[in-house]
Amino acid sequence: MGILYLVATPIGNLADFSNRSVEILKSVDVIACEDTRTSTRLLQHYGVQTPTLAFHQHNEHRKVTLLVERLESGQNIALISDAGTPGVSDPGFLAAREAHRRGHPVCAIPGASAALVALTASGLPSDRFIFEGFLPAKKGRSGRLDAITAQESTVILFESVHRIRKLVDELAERCEEHRMIAVCRELTKQFEEIIRGKRDEVRDKIAAHPNLKGEFVVIVAGKNYSE
Secondary structure, three states: OOOEEEEOEOOOOOOOOOHHHHHHHHHOOEEEEOOHHHHHHHHHHOOOOOOEEEOOOOOHHHHHHHHHHHHHOOOOEEEEOOOEOOOOOOOHHHHHHHHHHOOOOEEEEOOOOHHHHHHHHHOOOOOOEEEEEEOOOOOOHHHHHHHHHOOOOEEEEEEOOOOHHHHHHHHHHHOOOOOEEEEEEOOOOOOOEEEEEEHHHHHHHHHHOOOOOOOEEEEEOOOOOOO
């Protein structure tokens, strides 16, 4: 009976990868990647020569069937995302769910998670938090934002470079003046940056920022938190 391994990969710095993770990737029969081209750099860096196949949001349902067939034949499979922990804001959970349904062991190999890296680095309350991931681009976005800004717990959001200014403006429109927000970008990389402060402070810094690039994690403090 094959084993499905969910292997967390570095979110930027290639040194953030455990020996165990490398050993798993070298030992399995195949590695399912969110993007085989992106994963090649990591695999080559650590001398991993295991065959790969694409597993992403455009083919996940068809590839889940293929992965399960491989598990049924006794093959061990490692599932990795482009960066971070598979199954978090990507289709990896579909593979894990189906493996469980078919009685196959599912083993998560821990490592980097952009959501938790940003939360702990933000200096905002981490005793209670909600992970929201990416918001809808259009339909349902306003309602989700209303619900998020009404939360008493800290909220974690993902956002792309194309919509980060829009998101900060939307939060500023809905949040109280004292609300603390942290915008984190390029985490673990050379130009890592955390823009932290009250609602208007963060909005002004993001609006004036000369070089907004990379992937973003936005941490929004609960409505009753102030400092």
